[in-house]
Amino acid sequence: MAQFTIKDLARELGVSPSTVSRALRDHPDISRATKRRVTEAAELHNYHPNQLAQSLQKRRSNVIGVIVPEIRHNFFSTVISGIEEVAYEHGYTIMVCQSNETLAREVINTQALVSNRVAGLLIAISSETVNHDHLAGVLRQGVPLVQFDRVVEELDTGKVVVDDYRAAYGAVIHLAEAGYRRIGHLAGREGIVLNRRRFEGYRDGLRDAGLALEEKFHISGGYREEDGRAGADAYLALDELPDAILAINDPVAVGVFTRFREAGVRIPDDVALVGFSGTPAAALIEPALTTVYQPAFEMGRTAVSLLMKQFDAEDGTFVPETVVLDTELLIRGSSARRVG
Structure with missing residues (x-):
C-alpha cells in the first residue's frame, strides 16, 4: 500500500499542499482551526513527512539562502522581492548575501549558508564564476539548489532564465x-x-x-x-x-x-x-x-516556486526543470x- 502523501492530505481536506505544509510547521498565517484539521487528518492516516521534509525539519531551518551579485542593482533587488513573497506564503524566511561580483565571496557565502542549515539555496552567479565546484558541493550535500538569471549550464538544477x-x-x-x-x-x-x-x-x-x-x-x-x-x-x-x-x-x-x-x-x-x-x-x-x-519579480517568484517543488517531491521523483520567461x-x- 502506497504511503499517504502531503498531496493526499491536501486533496482530502480541500486545501493546497503548501497550506498543509505550513499547518504542520505551525505557521502563524494558518488558522488554529485549519491546523487542528490538518493535524487530526495526519494522525488518522499515520502521515509522516518524506525524508526530504524530515531533513528540513530535523537538520535544517525554515530559512532559504539567496545569493546575488549585487543588492544595489534594481534588477536583483526586485528578484529578491519576488522570492520573499512566495517564501513567506510557504512559511519560510530568506537570508540574502551578495557576492559583490567575486567568486571568492560567493564561495564564502555559499559555505556560510549551508553551514547554517538553510532549507535550500537560490543563486545568480557572479561575473567571476567560471569554476563551480562550490555549487557542485552543495548538490552533493543534498541541499536543494535553484539558479536564476546567471546560471551554470552543467549543473543539474532548476533554472529560471530569459531567452x-x-x-x-x-x-x-x-x-x-x-x-x-x-x-x-x-x-x-x-x-x-x-x-x-x-x-x-x-x-x-x-x-x-x-x-x-x-x-x-x-x-x-x-x-x-x-x-x-x-x-x-x-x-x-x-x-x-x-x-x-x-x-x-x-x-x-x-x-x-x-x-x-x-x-x-x-x-x-x-x-x-x-x-x-x-x-x-x-x-x-x-x-x-x-x-x-x-520580469525580475516573476523570476524571483518562479525560482522559489521551483525550490518548493523540490521540497515537496517524493523521494526519487524530483526532476530539475528550466523555466524560460518572456522579455x-x-x-x-x-x-x-x-x-x-
Whole structure:
C-alpha cells in the first residue's frame, strides 16, 4: 500500500499542499482551526513527512539562502522581492548575501549558508564564476539548489532564465530597422552563459540584417555603471564611434550615457543606445533608454516556486526543470529612428 502523501492530505481536506505544509510547521498565517484539521487528518492516516521534509525539519531551518551579485542593482533587488513573497506564503524566511561580483565571496557565502542549515539555496552567479565546484558541493550535500538569471549550464538544477539570445537578436534587428549600421556591443565578462548567448544574438542579428560585425566595436567589461563609463572611454579612443551600442545591462548603458554626454556625444543623434533589464532608471534619463525588459519579480517568484517543488517531491521523483520567461523590448528615445 502506497504511503499517504502531503498531496493526499491536501486533496482530502480541500486545501493546497503548501497550506498543509505550513499547518504542520505551525505557521502563524494558518488558522488554529485549519491546523487542528490538518493535524487530526495526519494522525488518522499515520502521515509522516518524506525524508526530504524530515531533513528540513530535523537538520535544517525554515530559512532559504539567496545569493546575488549585487543588492544595489534594481534588477536583483526586485528578484529578491519576488522570492520573499512566495517564501513567506510557504512559511519560510530568506537570508540574502551578495557576492559583490567575486567568486571568492560567493564561495564564502555559499559555505556560510549551508553551514547554517538553510532549507535550500537560490543563486545568480557572479561575473567571476567560471569554476563551480562550490555549487557542485552543495548538490552533493543534498541541499536543494535553484539558479536564476546567471546560471551554470552543467549543473543539474532548476533554472529560471530569459531567452537572452532572442532578446539580444531582437534589439539588434530594431537598431538595424531604425537605420543604424555600425552597431557595437558592450558585453559582460567572457565565460558566463548569459554573456555568450547575448553575444550570439547580437552576432546573428547583425548577420541577418546584412551588417558587419566589427571587432573593434565589441568590447568586454563588467556589469556596473563604472564599467559602462570605461567602455565609453574605449569607444572614444577609437578612430570612429559606432552609431549604436547594445549594452549588457541598464547600469552599463547608463554609464555609457553619462560619459558620452560629458564628451559631447549626443544620444541618439551620434550614437543610439540600448540597455538590458528594464530598470526604472532607464525611463528617467533624457532621452529615455530603450531597454530589454526582464520580469525580475516573476523570476524571483518562479525560482522559489521551483525550490518548493523540490521540497515537496517524493523521494526519487524530483526532476530539475528550466523555466524560460518572456522579455519585451521597450523602445524609447535613445534609439529613435535615424534621419538621413
